[in-house]
Amino acid sequence: MHQTIPPERFFGYLKWTEIDSMPHRENVVIIQPLGALEQHGPHLPLIVDSAIGLGVLGKALSLLEKQVEAYALPCLYYGKSNEHAGFAGTISLTSQTFYNILLEVADSLYQAGFRKLIFFNSHGGQPQIVETAARDIRHKYRDFWVFPHFLWRAPSNIKELLSSEELEYGLHAGDGETSVMLSLLPEQVKMSLASREYPPQLTQNNLLSIEGDLPFAWLTRDISQTGVIGDPTTASKEKGDLLLQSLAKSWAQIIQEVYEFPKAH
Ligand SMILES: [Zn+2]
Numbered sequence: 001m002h003q004t005i006p007p008e009r010f011f012g013y014l015k016w017t018e019i020d021s022m023p024h025r026e027n028v029v030i031i032q033p034l035g036a037l038e039q040h041g042p043h044l045p046l047i048v049d050s051a052i053g054l055g056v057l058g059k060a061l062s063l064l065e066k067q068v069e070a071y072a073l074p075c076l077y078y079g080k081s082n083e084h085a086g087f088a089g090t091i092s093l094t095s096q097t098f099y100n101i102l103l104e105v106a107d108s109l110y111q112a113g114f115r116k117l118i119f120f121n122s123h124g125g126q127p128q129i130v131e132t133a134a135r136d137i138r139h140k141y142r143d144f145w146v147f148p149h150f151l152w153r154a155p156s157n158i159k160e161l162l163s164s165e166e167l168e169y170g171l172h173a174g175d176g177e178t179s180v181m182l183s184l185l186p187e188q189v190k191m192s193l194a195s196r197e198y199p200p201q202l203t204q205n206n207l208l209s210i211e212g213d214l215p216f217a218w219l220t221r222d223i224s225q226t227g228v229i230g231d232p233t234t235a236s237k238e239k240g241d242l243l244l245q246s247l248a249k250s251w252a253q254i255i256q257e258v259y260e261f262p263k264a265h
Helices: 016-020 048-063 095-111 127-140 164-169 175-184 237-260
Strands: 029-034 070-072 116-121 145-150
Touching (some): 029 048, 048 070, 048 175, 048 237, 070 237, 095 127, 116 127, 116 237, 127 145, 145 237
Parallel strands (some): 116 145
């Protein structure tokens, strides 16, 4: 049941009595993986975001020094994915339900004595909700540290591995995600069906953009026929291995920093 998570780091394997007698629970880092079940074009399966999240987190936890106390909760496989509505198989929670789940998980952890929680999100459609929920949890519990983190924002070698066009427009099911999936779950990737689809030029000026500083609220249907936003045809397992290693190394460091946080005293 622990999948990629090292069993000794899997929250679901703990007994309640072990948690009840755990010393320094206020320092123990609890990590909630947040995925999604949504279309990823004709060549990738629905599970991509959850699979990549668990792949990176599992590797990161296996790199972590033993004395750093950290546990991963079971992944939340559903997310807020309404931008992919109209593509069969996408399962989406509403923003309200997703937000409520985050707050209620935090309530339960707080009542168990934990005081550090990382929301380890791997779906690009929901960082804003995760950030709002984290701030609201912090407001409710003044001795609870919450870290609303998005997997792809961690430092990595991605700029060396992907083209500049892909770094700007490869938002979904492109080179990065496809390469990591070729590394993690190659038998579920159909490279013969991979095709490149970049979004159309939307305006004559350069100020409005899809994901830049001045974006608009788009649905995938507005900008893609296949569900792909990017170029998966250049993906490779070698790139995926390198990206995965680099992300896992950063995440091990991030988890350690959360464990030591706040450093001041
Ligand atoms: Zn994705």
